[in-house]
Amino acid sequence: MSIHRVRCVIDPMITPKDTGRRRFLHYHTSIARDYVHLLPYAFKRFSVLRAFKTILPTMQYYCTRTPLPASDKPALFTMNILSPMMTVWYHLARKYLGDSVDIVIFESSGELERAECPGARVHKFLNFYAATKSEEFLRSIACFRKIGWLCDDDMFFVGPGAVERVEKELTVPRTASVSFRPRTWWEFSIAGRSYPPSSSYCIAYNREILIDRENLSLAPADGNNHRPLIGKVVKRYDTCDKANEILLQKGYRCAIIEEEERERYVTGFSGMSGAVMLLNYFRNPQETLGYFLSPPQTAWKGGMLPGALSGMLAICTIADLYAKLRGKRYPLPSLPERGELERIRDRFRPLLWTMEPFERVERVSERLRAAL
Numbered sequence: 001m002s003i004h005r006v007r008c009v010i011d012p013m014i015t016p017k018d019t020g021r022r023r024f025l026h027y028h029t030s031i032a033r034d035y036v037h038l039l040p041y042a043f044k045r046f047s048v049l050r051a052f053k054t055i056l057p058t059m060q061y062y063c064t065r066t067p068l069p070a071s072d073k074p075a076l077f078t079m080n081i082l083s084p085m086m087t088v089w090y091h092l093a094r095k096y097l098g099d100s101v102d103i104v105i106f107e108s109s110g111e112l113e114r115a116e117c118p119g120a121r122v123h124k125f126l127n128f129y130a131a132t133k134s135e136e137f138l139r140s141i142a143c144f145r146k147i148g149w150l151c152d153d154d155m156f157f158v159g160p161g162a163v164e165r166v167e168k169e170l171t172v173p174r175t176a177s178v179s180f181r182p183r184t185w186w187e188f189s190i191a192g193r194s195y196p197p198s199s200s201y202c203i204a205y206n207r208e209i210l211i212d213r214e215n216l217s218l219a220p221a222d223g224n225n226h227r228p229l230i231g232k233v234v235k236r237y238d239t240c241d242k243a244n245e246i247l248l249q250k251g252y253r254c255a256i257i258e259e260e261e262r263e264r265y266v267t268g269f270s271g272m273s274g275a276v277m278l279l280n281y282f283r284n285p286q287e288t289l290g291y292f293l294s295p296p297q298t299a300w301k302g303g304m305l306p307g308a309l310s311g312m313l314a315i316c317t318i319a320d321l322y323a324k325l326r327g328k329r330y331p332l333p334s335l336p337e338r339g340e341l342e343r344i345r346d347r348f349r350p351l352l353w354t355m356e357p358f359e360r361v362e363r364v365s366e367r368l369r370a371a372l
Contacts (some may be wrong), residue, residue, distance in 0.1 A: 053110025
């Protein structure tokens, strides 16, 4: 089993008197973690280290909680942990949505410059759970808007018409939401009917229903006993799922744009956050490659390593698109070359139970290159 030793993280700005912060940043150099446990550790480490850049702005935000002014425009919200990806996301959002939406970004890497997103409201924000940040947006920032729209930063707008489609759907009586990317591995069974979960990937809500009237939470929850579609037992409701269920039970309409149509408006990667965490954890490409090459070959029959590797390839695409937009590459010192990652993919291809994650990256990459 692959073992990676956790290195000591020392901030050069720490003074001799900052012993408390030094202890806080000194990450258990004697502890070794296998590839399974390293990833959740990397998530926690990222949140702690980036808090030094985002905690004061977050406190300042909570002191004011200034809402967007009243308007008929939808308020569009996203969250970011990888600065160059937000540059690409924002470019495409403005290209295809124009000024028909007001955009709000909760930026948790501490690295995104506001100049990258002119015209948007950018808040440096602690890396809270997605549901926490999304609810804060809907309840406090978009409180004077009818439409509050959530969109992951790895879901990209690639064509015009999405705003008009949302507004049209929400004119249908008792429509609470419009989703552009439902979940596909399980479904609700309510009063003898089946419904796909709308998900939180790219969903526009009628705030007056979700928040003002029903006062629903978007938080994940236990107790999901609905029918799985891929054989894997589903035990938890993910972000927005429980609220989705309650809305359906109360007779509200949760619209989902048909797949063929929604492909005209949006496209997106999947599961990139793990790859982002690994890039932030490792110091150079060799360490990153070692994460994939060190585990036993049987590990490639699962989903963790293929998912992380496909995420790395997606980041390669983001890096290329950023360079095309800005004329220079964004510094990602631990990102290997695309060819090296593809050689690992091809090496372990016979062990993979599906090539779908890699095929998705290729499809989405081509679509983004054409849309840019």
